[in-house]
Amino acid sequence: MHIHCFQQVPFEGLGCMADWIKQKGHQLTYTRWYDTQPDSSAAAAADWFIIMGGPMGVYEQDQYPWMPTAITLIREAIAQNKKVLGICLGSQLIAAALDANVYPHTQTELGWYPIDFTFQDRAAALASVLPHRLNTFHFHGDTFDMPAGATRFAASAACSNQAFIYGDRVIGLQFHAELTPDSLQAMVDHGAGIIAHGGPFIQSAEKIRQHNNLLTENNRTLYRLLDYMEAL
Secondary structure, eight states, X not given: OEEEEEEOSTTSOOTHHHHHHHHHTOEEEEEETTSSSOOOGGGGGOSEEEEOOOSOOTTOTTTOTTHHHHXXXXXXXXXXXXXXXXXXXXXXXXXXHTTOOEEEEEEEEEEEEEEEEOOOGXXXXXXXXXXXXEEEEEEEEEEEOOOTTEEEEEEESSOSOXXXXXXXXXXXXXXXXXXXXXXXXXHHHHTHHXXXXXXXXXXXXXXXXXXXXXXXXXXXXXXXXXXXXHTO
């Protein structure tokens, strides 16, 4: 299978998903939108898009001229019935491609907080893949309206729209189950200013590091979801 990754910033990469892709023997190509001249030519031949996160907002397209192109490519992939998985900003870009609004949330969520999964409608098949609750890592200040025709299947105390499925092959996750110790530290470093400012759903760097043991469960959960999508 040919998997194509949209990466928006150097410090938000595939994380544990890179290991999964390598173990499965799939072809992996990238569009790194932060490059001076990003190359999206390999995207057209891909079977599966994985769209990563970043600190920018979908509503900041005037500052990020690559973003309309990325949204158009995602929209085309969905129309062609390709597999699409979005993480954090990636889920917001999918929502935008499905004509849903993306906007600043009332709360910034940064740290380890539980999400609850529900398995109704299109998400029913995920009941054998995902747990009912997962303590996972968050780093987002934006949210989105649920796209028309999509089914929400996860929520946290701070944010009601944490995950959605559209059709059978398009999944958006607002949270970060892909992190490794190194990529988690990179995100904490990048979020130092936000962490210092604080908030009701913002944890200290020390508290975040105390929960590194949760990475293994999160990675295993994401591997099950990748196995599920691979088999579609």
